[in-house]
Amino acid sequence: MTAISTARLSAGADLIVEPMPGVRSAAMTWLLPAGSAREPAAFEGLGAMWADLLFRGAGGLDARQHAGALDRLGVSRSADGATHTFRITGTMLGDRVVRALPLFADMVLRPRFDPADIGPVRDLCLADLAALADDPHERVMILAKARHLPAPLNRSGLGTPETLAAIDAPIARAQWRAQAAPAGSAIAVAGAVEPEPVRDALERLLEGWTGEPTAFEAAGPARRGREHLDDDTNQVHIAVVHDAPPESAPECVLERVLTSVLSGGMSGRLFTEVREKRGLVYSVSARYAAGxxxxxxxxxxxxxxxRAPETLRVLLGELGRPTAEGDAGGIDESEFRRAVTGLKSSLVMSGESTAARASALAGDWFTLGRPRTLAERLAEIDAVTLDALNAYAAKRTLGELTIASIGPAGSMDAAG
Structure with a gap:
């Protein structure tokens, strides 16, 4: 098995490279400490605008020239913001990585942010906001995050019409320079590549890049509790959020297996109990996000x-059932095996994708401070036993819940 190579570049960014024998493609994930939590409150939505503006010219190339250069190399690319980080990705043939790196370096160090592009990009962001009216599933997730986490960690990243209107080209440039710093950034590359040429190219390209990420602090406690938004629709969308271990906690892998028991496909407890047995929902799921x-x-x-009040009652019951004492909530052998097999299958299949591996390496660097091999991640799952899982489930508590819902007025009144 090929080892993962790590290095701290002279500019201060971290480089992680994993050669993958047997593949011809390669992928890059470049994480920058420019997430939505770091945006000034008056300019929320910067990340949404950056995600488009960065592909509208960089260095000495205008939008068409820059796009053409990437297209000639066969590079599939994207950019998006998250709470803590901003991500730029690229996937291409392995022998074209070194030739593509200058184009990505220009995006980070020398984006154009042409004033003529601000209006069209803002309009696209406003259209995304308007589209939420037709996407109650996404709206209830945004509402749940807004209540469960403290500001500014609870932001959607989309901004508001007012904050988007306040962003002009000078602000976009100044904030990018302030936040897209080498300290706190990481570049992960996986696939048909060798570490040395990538490292040498980046050392040259990033010379002179300096800066520290903007600091931020959580502003008081989160609101949590319940909130319902009235919406003239024939459906009710419910989101329930509870705390869980961070990625670095030893219990993280146990929570991951437990969530797979609850929502590991059509054999998971939520699908079986809430949909199949009672016919309460058309969709039900649970996802564990470890930060x-x-x-x-x-x-x-x-x-x-x-059916909304009964749905919430049963959903809460199933989320809490693994913590019940005795056979009422305990996980049996068949549930355990299905959950473990599903997790390992998903991990192995994602491990065959260079894009997924680059993303995983960058994610590990951010959450753990080090990358993990695919074998290490599989071994963590294999180390979980049924007894250990049930012991964890028995002592685990859900903490203070957040319950968000969107639907007709009064539809959740009977839920208490």
Whole structure:
């Protein structure tokens, strides 16, 4: 098995490279400490605008020239913001990585942010905001995050019409220079590559790049509790959020297996109990998101107004059932094996994708401070026993819940 190579570049950014024998492609994930939590409150939505502006010219190339250069190299690319970081990705043939790196370096160090592009990009961001009216599933997730986490960690990243209107080209440039710093950034490359040529190219390209990430602090406690938004629709969308271990906690892998028991496909407890046995929902799921400093499980159910109160009751019961004493909540052998097999299968299949590996390496660097091999991640799952999982489930608590819902007025009144 080829080892993962790590290096601290002279500019201060970290480089992680994993050669993958047997593949011809390669992928890059470049994480920058420019997430939505670092945006000034008056300019929320910067990340949404940057995600488009960065592909509208960089260095000495205008938008068409820069796009053409990437296209000639066969580079598939994207950019998006998260709470803590901003991500730029690229996937290409392995022998074209070194030739593509200057184009990505220009995006980070020398983006154009042409004033003529600000208006069209803002309009696209405003259209994304307007589209939420037709996407209650996404809106209930945004509402749940807004209540469960403290500001500014609870931002959606989309901004508001007012904050987007306040962003002009000078502000976009100044904030990018302030936040897209080498300290706190990482470049992960996986696939048909060798570490030395990538490292040598980046040392040259990033010479003179300096800066520290902008600091931020959580502004008081989160609101949590319940909130319902009235919406004239024939559906009710429910999100339930509870705290869970961060990625660095020893219990993280146990929570991951437990969530797979709850929502590991059509054999998971939520699908079986909430949908199949009772017919309460058309969609139900739970997802565990483990971060650097905290973690949370987000459960979702889509149902009808008349079934919404019962749906919430059963959903909460299933989320809490693994903590019950005795056979009432305990996980049995068949559930355990299905969950472990599903997790390992998903991990192995994602490990065959260079893009997924680059993303995983960058994610590990951010949450753990070090990358993990695919074998290490599989070994963590293999080390979980049924007894250990049930012991963890028995002592685990859900903490203070956040329950968000969107649907007709009064549809959740009977839920208490």
């Amino acid at each position: 650097r400093d905290d973690g949370r499980v987000v459960a979702y159910a889509g149902t009808t107004p008349e």
